[in-house]
Amino acid sequence: MRPHLLITVALCALTLISCSRKDEAHKDEGPPVAAAPLSFSRPTPDAEVALTFPETVRAFPELHNRLYAEGQGDLNAFVDQAARDRKELSAAGSEAPPYFRSITWTLPAQSEHLASLYAEQSEFTGGAHPNASYQTVLWDKAAKQAIDAHLLFAPNADLSHADAFLCRQIEAERSRRNETPTTQTATGFTCPKLIDSHLALVPSTTSGKIGAVEALFAPYEVGPYAEGAYQIRVPQAVLRGLISPAYAADFAGEPVAATAPSAP
Template structure:
């Protein structure tokens, strides 16, 4: 069937795919043990519930499919962050569709966005957002985001708060850049290229990697925790959408930075979240 087929079947199929697929590199959901949930986490006083209903919309000009994890609804602040992200993506799509006027696109514009619960414990909750927004051209614009919620503090954990020194971001940058270059070299070696062509490919990628991993919090804003059996963060998985550290064809890339490499530079308020092993 054509990827941009019109009608309710296309929209329903889109949502089913969003709900059922699991992205490469995504960890299984980590939930609290019975001991960890002995004391329920309370929501912020006066926090209004947020509706996390899945969205299916279709017109001759556009198709929208958005899916949410029901478990996120018990954290109103987090739920608000998710819906705000989705609403912004949808508004951008509708704006592009409205600019068509009376013209009809060769294929309907399309927003496909799936939020998935990665981690759900009393101290750390993490949700991924993956999808794309198609408004013409060869392919859609990737949508990649990660939301790390701290239930006890009722706030998002942001990169600039987690590490708040230039020295700390330089250390993260150096570690991640080295790992991405290793990955790029392995990919080049797996292709049918001469040694000279492999070296040229890695050189070209190294420029993108160097720019995309410059020691600034904005370059590392998308991350998700990797937890050990005790529920502590054993590593942070930094997530890089297409175009940040490589071409679209390389897809979303990941680098896990172990807690041991992070802890010397993590702000004091968040060190207790990390594994000491």
């Protein structure tokens, strides 16, 4: 066989091997995962439930799909439990109003390495009033995984100054709402620890940066139900030197203007 024919055959063989390897690689990857919807609802005679996400969550499909699956499963279980509860109450001669539960996700801020999401959850299963709670997620964009709030801070960071700042801000907000100076001790509630709170990130006046960490407290967590929810900001300047080196560069500037928390 002529030399140029040998070269041609060899090149064709290499091409076929390369294509075969690419085909195998794509086969291993499998089909792309379908994006979850931005909302879910299931109204029944016994309960009404709703789950909603902002459009911006589509940038994080792994997280979006996980939160949607978890939320849908939770709400379906809630509807099924409502049917059982109301059937038992009806058999006992008591007519309970329909239950409801809603989960509303918000993506308030993101930076180069982090994205922050939180959910406001409202639920009614009878009683004098609905109950409210928060759920928060800090998402490492490079690792594509949620991180514990403890990992936001440097190892062995002394957060006592930030904790004291947080408590003073709660007292200041309570005093403003009550139109009279009121300390945390006087209410019978203890001062919370920042690291144990539901934490969300607040965008900065400096583009692409985080300006504050916001601690979210549902009614009853730091005060009586009548006072409602508390959303207390701790500016990044207060946390300087306490943020983990992995995320320290994401914090700068002043937090953007605050909005009032939802009513209970």
